[in-house]
Amino acid sequence: MRRPVFRWLLVPILGGLLSGCVQMPKVETFFVLTPESAQHRALQTRMFETPDEKELLSASAAVLQDLGFQIEESRPQVGMLRAAKERGAREYGQEIMQSLIFILCAIGGKAVITPVDVHQQISATLVTRRSETDASRFSVRILFHRSIWKGDGNTGDQHIPPGQQSLEVINDAKIYQQFFSKLSKSVFLEAHKI
């Protein structure tokens, strides 16, 4: 007679655990500097020996254009540029996984189609700032991030509409190195790591 009671107890425990998995992060965590903050800062920033901020900004805009970005906003008074480019986001891995899940569920008698990434917008926010210790040096900090949109799918009983969006910051060191090496060539200056 004991077993069914345990079984009923298991349901709320599992439910509690699952709801723990999808818990909303605390708002305090959004305003705290983490150990990674300094690493990201170093990755995203280079110093350039030039007293001309406008030259640095227009060279940065030219490099972003070379990389296929459209400049969406330029604010020389603040030393800021914002650029974006649209690209497809299809990946073989996701599509193979989608097919595998479809086949497995089809055996079980359900037509499950998991939504996969179909489109992405890659954005860049660039900010220049004069060094206080040396007026002939400017720092350039750039942040690459992307928004990804999923296509439609099916749970087997219900249609999943397309357009589910997610956002992620790009922390791949190679992408930042590539950008800064192009920018140094563009302004004929050597970029110094901070």
Added chain:
Amino acid sequence: MNARTSLLILGLAVLLQACVGGAQKPPKELLALNDAQMKIRSFQTRAFDANDQNKVLRGVVAALQDLGFIVERANGPMGLVTAGKFGPNGRGFVELTVTVRAKGKEQTEVRVNALFNTKPIEDPKIYQNFFAAVERSLFISRG
């Protein structure tokens, strides 16, 4: 459908419409300032001993970048910055509006409004952390 039923339906429709009309009216206190709002305003505002508005604005932008925010807009002459940040795995979204204005001849005032999942943040600790980051950014810039 007889005449009495039609009349009843018509009467009910008029009554329901009146209810909807009542709900659409904006609350009277929509633009009124109360004590709680004044308190929140004091958390959201801090004056810095710096007389260069543009320098403080750039310090705010740098602090936001350090905290991992994505700066969406920045306007130098207006002293305005808007920024946003997604939580881990895209859960939760914080958006900020910061204004930077000269306060007298020696100081610059920074005011920030923060929303978490479109609801205003009213915890003073959050604003203290933000201003600590701005202070650090201005200090690093000086050093």
